[in-house]
Amino acid sequence: xxxxxxxxxxxxxxGGIAAYxxxxxxRALVKAGVTVQVVMTEAAEQFMTAVTLQALSGRPVxxxxxxxxxxxxxxxxxxxxxxxxxxxxxxSADFMxxxxxxxxxxxxxxxxxxxxIDKVPLIVAPAMNRQMWSNPATRRNVAQLQADGIHVxxxxxxxxxxxxxxxxxxLEADDILEELEAFFTPKVLAGRAVLVTAGPTYxxxxxxxxITNLSSGKMGFAIARAARLAGAEVTLIAGPVSLAxxxxxxxxxxxxxxDMLLAVQAHLPAQGVFVATAAVADWRPDHSAxxxxxxxxxxxxxxxxxxxxxxxxxxxxxxxxAQKGALFCVGFAAESHDLLAHTTAKRLRKLVPLLxxxxxxxxxxxxxxxxxxxxxxxxxxxxxASKQVLATQLIEDIGQRLK
Ligand code: C5P
Numbered sequence: 001x002x003x004x005x006x007x008x009x010x011x012x013x014x015g016g017i018a019a020y021x022x023x024x025x026x027r028a029l030v031k032a033g034v035t036v037q038v039v040m041t042e043a044a045e046q047f048m049t050a051v052t053l054q055a056l057s058g059r060p061v062x063x064x065x066x067x068x069x070x071x072x073x074x075x076x077x078x079x080x081x082x083x084x085x086x087x088x089x090x091x092s093a094d095f096m097x098x099x100x101x102x103x104x105x106x107x108x109x110x111x112x113x114x115x116x117i118d119k120v121p122l123i124v125a126p127a128m129n130r131q132m133w134s135n136p137a138t139r140r141n142v143a144q145l146q147a148d149g150i151h152v153x154x155x156x157x158x159x160x161x162x163x164x165x166x167x168x169x170x171l172e173a174d175d176i177l178e179e180l181e182a183f184f185t186p187k188v189l190a191g192r193a194v195l196v197t198a199g200p201t202y203x204x205x206x207x208x209x210x211i212t213n214l215s216s217g218k219m220g221f222a223i224a225r226a227a228r229l230a231g232a233e234v235t236l237i238a239g240p241v242s243l244a245x246x247x248x249x250x251x252x253x254x255x256x257x258x259d260m261l262l263a264v265q266a267h268l269p270a271q272g273v274f275v276a277t278a279a280v281a282d283w284r285p286d287h288s289a290x291x292x293x294x295x296x297x298x299x300x301x302x303x304x305x306x307x308x309x310x311x312x313x314x315x316x317x318x319x320x321x322a323q324k325g326a327l328f329c330v331g332f333a334a335e336s337h338d339l340l341a342h343t344t345a346k347r348l349r350k351l352v353p354l355l356x357x358x359x360x361x362x363x364x365x366x367x368x369x370x371x372x373x374x375x376x377x378x379x380x381x382x383x384x385a386s387k388q389v390l391a392t393q394l395i396e397d398i399g400q401r402l403k
Pocket of ligand 1: 197313
């Protein structure tokens with residue numbers, strides 16, 4: 001479940017072509033369980049109609065500070081007092097300049113000025129042409145808005161409606177939603193660096209064939225996302241999977257177990273937490289043929305010999321133990337039966353403080369799972385839920401341990 005569920009957000013639109021994305025943002029917020037009150041400036045109404053946003057939010061839109069629907073005729077006070085946050089998307093260059101100076105000549109800026117700043121955060125998603133974005137006036141304004149405690153989101157990069165290319169596009173609706181999710185997530189891993197391995201590995205037999213497994217990478221990607229939402233700097237070492245990289249996560253793609261070990265070792269310095277969710281192949285062919293192994297028609301099958309892959313988790317945990325606690329290691333165990341016994345034994349064998357057991361065949365490729373957290377003191381179950389919910393719970397658990 002989204003941390004946004006149950007929140008009440010005032011979605012403000014100022015004038016800019018990116019306003020078309022706000023319709024999608026409004027819809028996504030409602031889908032996440034948010035009640036959305038839309039407020040539009042006169043300029044915003046040049047780009048979108050209040051009818052569209054009323055239909056999507058399920059509430060009448062406010063466009064004027066003189067709106068007679070409010071019994072006390074103080075829409076700016078009433079709307080801002082009930083909000084968990086005000087999100088202005090798009091925030092035009094002009095609107096940001098107005099915010100900066102405490103301008104209040106229409107409802108949206110008036111409401112932003114009138115909000116109780118200690119209770120109602122203001123989050124703005126800038127949208128403008130690249131020259132406007134890089135103009136010293138805008139640079140100054142962004143810096144001052146941040147200094148005033150206003151949360152200024154990043155801008156996107158790419159083609160702009162004017163035909164130019166560069167920085168200044170408003171973030172996509174999904175990205176804004178993710179930033180809002182991050183904004184409301186407790187920062188249990190603030191300031192921590194977290195390294196996660198995920199997905200299967202692929203061990204080549206020849207240039208066109210190899211050995212892999214059914215790991216989807218979903219659990220590891222969910223953990224990387226949850227860690228980032230909780231304030232961590234996250235690096236995700238991913239085996240061959242086609243999942244989208246969670247926003248704000250640095251991803252390094254690898255193929256084989258040995259590549260994964262090298263990538264982990266390269267990124268290990270400065271990490272505070274290592275979570276090994278990857279389903280690393282235990283064995284690889286002892287050599288990979290340079291050319292495709294051909295069928296010769298004789299019915300004879302090729303002889304494959306295997307060698308054991310390095311155990312990435314055990315290697316990392318061993319050096320972490322030697323360095324006495326600078327790195328907190330978490331492993332996973334995909335078992336088919338006797339989960340507690342196997343997970344407990346594996347934890348001791350791999351020398352990790354926390355090992356997370358799950359039933360492999362039941363979870364590979366699925367969107368949900370159930371986890372058993374095994375540590376020195378015993379075991380705790382995280383009952384059946386979506387992988388994202390479990391990832392959030394696991395990150396909260398890790399956050400508690402690091403306190
Ligand atoms: O030994 P087993 O594969 O069951 O151990 C599972 C745990 O060890 C997982 O955390 C997995 O990511 C990690 N592992 C590893 N390198 C291997 C094998 C497993 O990091 N070669």
